[in-house]
Amino acid sequence: MGQKINPISYRLQINKKWKSLWYKPKADFKDSLIQDIKIRELVNTKVGEQASIEKIIIKRNARDVKIEIHSSRPGILIGRQGQGIKDLKKFLINKLAMPGQKSKLDIDVMEIKNPDSVAQLVAQNIGYQLTKRIYYKRAVKHAMTKVMQSGVTGVKIQISGRLGGAEISRSEKYIDGPVPTSTLRANIDFAIYHSQTTYGTVGIKVWIYKK
Numbered sequence: 001m002g003q004k005i006n007p008i009s010y011r012l013q014i015n016k017k018w019k020s021l022w023y024k025p026k027a028d029f030k031d032s033l034i035q036d037i038k039i040r041e042l043v044n045t046k047v048g049e050q051a052s053i054e055k056i057i058i059k060r061n062a063r064d065v066k067i068e069i070h071s072s073r074p075g076i077l078i079g080r081q082g083q084g085i086k087d088l089k090k091f092l093i094n095k096l097a098m099p100g101q102k103s104k105l106d107i108d109v110m111e112i113k114n115p116d117s118v119a120q121l122v123a124q125n126i127g128y129q130l131t132k133r134i135y136y137k138r139a140v141k142h143a144m145t146k147v148m149q150s151g152v153t154g155v156k157i158q159i160s161g162r163l164g165g166a167e168i169s170r171s172e173k174y175i176d177g178p179v180p181t182s183t184l185r186a187n188i189d190f191a192i193y194h195s196q197t198t199y200g201t202v203g204i205k206v207w208i209y210k211k
Contacts, residue, residue: 002060002178003181005008005180006190007078007181007189007190007207008077008189008190009056010187011184013186014185015185016081018053019057019058020036020058021057021058021059021060022058022059022060022061030129031062032060034169035065035096035155036058036161036175038059038095038096039056039065039067039092039096040056040058040093042091042092042096043056043067043088043092044056045068045079046088046091047076047084047088048191049072049077049124049128050073050076051069051071051074051077051184052071052072052073052112052115052121053069053070053071053120054070054071054072054112054115054120054121055070056068056069062133063088063104064104064105064106064165065103065105065106066106066107066108067092067106067107067108069072069107069108069109069110069113070106070110070112071109071110071111072111072112072115072118074111075106076108077109078109081129085149086202088097088107092105093105111209114150114151116146116149116150116210117147117150117151117152117189117208117210118145118189119190119191119206119207119208120191120193120206121188122143122146122147122157122191122196122206122208123153123191123193123204123205123206124158124193125141125143126157126159126193126195126206127141127193127194127195127204128134128137128195129142130195130197130202131195131197133197133198135164135165136159136164136202140157140159140180142175143157144157144160144174144176147176147208148176148177152177152208152209152210153177153178153209153210153211154175154176154178154179154208154209155173155175155177155179155206155207155208156173156174156175156176156179156206156207157173157174157204157206157207158171158172158173158174158202158203158204158205158206159172159174159202159203159205160172160202160203160204160205161197161199161200161202161203162197162199162200162202163202165198165199169200177209179207179208179209180209181207184186186209187209187210187211188197188207188208188209188210189204189206189207189208189210190205190207190208191205191206192204192205193206
């Protein structure tokens with residue numbers, strides 16, 4: 001079971017938390033959920049690649065929305081004298097059709113101190129290297145070396161697609177150290193990333209075991 005299911009959802013309420021932290025009545029739940037999805041899509045489209053965003057946590061009360069962006073490059077998000085945050089806030093308000101609403105939108109940026117131990121950023125980095133035509137084995141092994149040097153216990157990376165331009169797609173796994181996916185109390189970070197290469201889409205999955 002632990003090898004099939006998403007490790008994050010498998011451990012919710014044990015050692016993982018939801019990325020949307022709010023409660024809404026049944027009548028308002030759908031609209032708030034759709035807005036959460038749009039917020040994440042818009043932020044990732046506008047600044048996700050440049051700012052190396054790991055996750056976006058959204059908190060709500062009766063009217064206000066608070067967005068917490070976890071990034072390894074907060075300076076790009078914040079901008080000079082906070083102009084980047086102001087521009088992003090204005091962009092979101094316009095795209096979400098919120099100008100006439102009384103609800104307040106706040107954005108906080110949280111810095112990631114050790115990006116090499118974060119599965120989402122590791123997967124993004126591998127995907128970025130593949131788009132630059134770096135050989136997949138080199139990209140994966142370099143990423144695994146940096147992950148293990150960051151102080152984690154184990155890492156597993158799976159890469160799928162037309163690897164190296166092969167005619168038939170396949171999957172390859174690389175493991176260094178223990179990754180106990182079936183142990184609920186194990187703190188496992190997980191991410192999926194899709195990289196658009198010249199040979200088609202390559203899927204990247206990263207599991208990182210931290211003690």
